[in-house]
Amino acid sequence: MLTATFSLTAAAQQASAPSSPALQAINVRKAIFTLIGSNFRPVGEVLQGRATYESVDLPKSANRVAFLAGLLNDAFPDNSAVGDTKARPEIWSNRADFDKRVKDFQDHSAALVQVAAGEKSGSDAFRAGAAAVGQDCKGCHENYKVK
Numbered sequence: 349m350l351t352a353t354f355s356l357t358a359a360a361q362q363a364s365a366p367s368s369p370a371l372q373a374i375n376v377r378k379a380i381f382t383l384i385g386s387n388f389r390p391v392g393e394v395l396q397g398r399a400t401y402e403s404v405d406l407p408k409s410a411n412r413v414a415f416l417a418g419l420l421n422d423a424f425p426d427n428s429a430v431g432d433t434k435a436r437p438e439i440w441s442n443r444a445d446f447d448k449r450v451k452d453f454q455d456h457s458a459a460l461v462q463v464a465a466g467e468k469s470g471s472d473a474f475r476a477g478a479a480a481v482g483q484d485c486k487g488c489h490e491n492y493k494v495k
């Protein structure tokens with residue numbers, strides 16, 4: 349019994365062993381982007397004509413993306429530049445431009461929330477608002493994410 353308890357404890361410690369602050373920060377960042385990706389996907393599918401506007405809960409998606417965008421200010425601490433990450437070093441050497449892109453993404457996401465609150469169709473306002481957010485993803489990835 350005792351032996352079993354000890355080995356279980358050892359296994360649990362081993363499973364959670366590699367948890368340096370840097371690793372944690374990178375894992376949190378990846379989790380945020382995974383959620384941004386899964387929540388923006390339905391919106392992107394409407395934009396691309398692969399889903400109908402009616403099939404998507406736009407207020408829900410937009411609100412979630414806007415909330416998650418707000419987490420990005422804390423998602424790139426200095427200690428998280430190196431490791432198992434696709435974040436390019438230019439984020440830290442070109443911080444003003446990067447921060448501006450984060451801010452644009454937050455502003456456009458918030459604007460899409462406003463559009464979603466008033467929309468009942470895939471209007472031009474919806475398309476323009478969603479496309480602006482999509483451009484933010486693309487632009488930042490092209491400059492600051494390893495392919």
Ligand code: HEC
Nearest residue numbers: 378381382385388433434435449450453484485488492493
């Ligand atoms: C301001 C820059 C920026 C913006 C805006 C941005 N991304 Fe990213 N994204 C990144 C960086 C940097 C990474 C790499 C993170 C890492 O590996 O640590 C990333 C990674 C990802 C990943 C992969 C996550 C993983 O586990 O590796 C997905 C999915 C993603 N982004 C989707 C999106 C979508 C969708 C949008 C727009 C709705 C978006 N991103 C907007 C910079 C950005």
